[in-house]
Amino acid sequence: MKWYAMAAICVLLIGLYGCEAPPDAVSAGSAPNDADARSTDREEDRDRDRDRHRGTEPVSTVVDGRPAALVDGRGIMWGELRRELTEAAGAQILRELILDRRVRDAILEAGIGIGPDALARERMLMLQSLHEEPNTAIRLLEELRKRQGLGERRFNALLRRNASLRALVRDDVEITDNMVRRTFETLHGPKRQPRLITVASLSKAQQLRERLVERDELFSDLAAEYSTDESAARGGLLEPISRSDPSYPEALLQELWALEPGAVSDPILLDEQYALITLVRQLPGDDVDFEDVREDMARRTRLQQERLRMDQLARRLLRDVTVTIFDEALKDSWERSR
Known part of the structure; x- marks a missing residue:
């Protein structure tokens, strides 16, 4: 759990736009053949597209009227893509x-x-x-x-x-020099590996702690079910953390270094969330000399x-x-x- 925002992944659902010439009319009383059926389907596609775009802005630039792609031989115009693309990612690009x-x-x-x-x-x-x-x-x-x-x-x-x-x-x-030594401690000093649960409210954190302490439920199970942190998929397991790691809030580091193995922390306020941690294991520092x-x-x-x-x-x-x-x-x- 590093404390930075992740960019959202957006999926664009793009409609079809028919651009063929109008089909020939079917003679009265005759059964439509396959070509006629395909023509009727194309007409219905165009009708759906007109309904889809009714009430939206018309093509306003030369670029809007140009094809951006072809799907089964039919064009998708830039004017169709522009609004959806802008809604999906416009703020980020701006x-x-x-x-x-x-x-x-x-x-x-x-x-x-x-x-x-x-x-x-x-x-x-x-x-x-x-x-x-x-x-x-x-x-x-x-x-x-x-x-x-x-x-x-x-x-x-x-x-x-x-x-x-x-x-x-x-x-x-x-x-x-003190800053340099903190970097050294982060990379080469002792580390502790915790599991983490983050939830939106103090009351929820207290409820989960009660289940962990009094009912002896598994921390990993509750993390997977309730945690809002990305580590939930791993049962809340984080990478080993140094006491000097600047990527984590000081409140969490203090609590982690005060825990005994297997113990569960009290709720910790982190920004607008509450966290619970448990200490999984302690790792010694390596043998690298600072100098x-x-x-x-x-x-x-x-x-x-x-x-x-x-x-x-x-x-x-x-x-x-x-x-x-x-x-x-x-x-x-x-x-x-x-």
């Missing part, structure tokens, strides 16, 4: 474009240039963050792009956006601090903006995403 524009303005004002080397470095950093083994990292990046719907254009925009944000915050980043990896720990610490400041700057740039939306589908998408 937010990216707003951030790109604000970042570009900030880069120009600061007089900073972002060249191909900076983009290549961002891609390298992304790969290194996914896995140490290069081929595995490349595979994981492709899977990530597929899940997030990041085609070539949006992926390149992401690299440029990250490179620009990093350039804007780089001079503000300062690291201390042997100090340089690498300092590099990792700087990257962590850069990432933190990049996120803060991106939120600030998105917050200090006035957005006026004229398109109804885009407005609907925007309001639903807030």
